[in-house]
Amino acid sequence: ETHKKYLQKLDEISKLQSSCSSFIARQRKRLKEMSSQVNKCTKGSSADDAKTLGNIKEKVKTQEHAFSEMDAFLPKKNGLYLSLVLGNVNVTLLSKQSKFAYKDEYEKFKLCLTVILLLLSFVCLFFVSYRFLDAIFNFLLVWFYGTLTIRESVLITNGSRIKGWWVFHHYISAFLSGVMLTWPDGILYQAFRGQFLAYSLYQNFVQCLQYYYQSGCLYRLRTL
The missing domain is CATH 1.10.287 (Helix Hairpins)
Structure with missing residues (x-):
């Protein structure tokens, strides 16, 4: 009943x-x-x-x-990108609690993958130099940025004020990560590999610091 x-x-x-x-x-x-x-x-x-x-x-x-x-x-109606990826599926969340929960899940996803990418880039840069491990790292980057673009499109559909340049940056990052993934091993790849891993290590480290700072600010606001 x-x-x-x-x-x-x-x-x-x-x-x-x-x-x-x-x-x-x-x-x-x-x-x-x-x-x-x-x-x-x-x-x-x-x-x-x-x-x-x-x-x-x-x-x-x-x-x-x-x-x-x-x-x-x-x-x-979904935008062009969501229509191509998901089809004509309703992604509108019906309550504020659901919207906040999805936003929180998005932030946790970013933090978790950023930590994994930080550790993996550190290992590839200083300890291991295998093309297979590099491919796993680059595949994670493609999957990470591609997933971010989908989740951000859902958030925008539900009213989040995510800047267009931020989403566009993730489109470009996904494409360039795909280039790194399909780049055959050789002299040019090895010459660029160290710079790319160093940049990835720096970027992920800065993002982890940013998440730590933001979580500290949120904790202080909640305790006021």
Whole structure:
């Protein structure tokens, strides 16, 4: 009986989501038409009319902001990248708790893989010089940055304000890691190998320090 009630509520949620989305789309269309009319009326208007039109513009902005907040909890179409990777799958999380939990899981994933990459780059740079181990390290980099781009796209869909340059940087990192993975062993590879591993070691070490500093700041804020 509880499961039947659960399925019924799921069906109700789906209908409410569709209803809200279509209603917001209609209202946004009307707001766009209203903004266009207001802009036309602004030219050559008197002082009183200009004040009234200004108030209307402020109300339109307030309503648009309210619709944006509503959109954060409604299903939306995936971007091009998510559509190519996941297809037309709804990745919108329905509660703030779920959004925060996914964000926290994203940060833990980054920290865990950063520590592993730090240790592996240290071993490859100072102790072992096998192409097979280098390939494992580069494969981890490809998988790490590729996974980050997917998770960040999901976070952006759910309202996270991740900068575009940050995601683009991970696209480039995934591509360059793929170049390192497929680069055949030879004189040029060995000449570049040490510099690349040293840079990876430095980068991962700095990121670990950053995570440690951020966790310390969060702990101090929670104890205030």
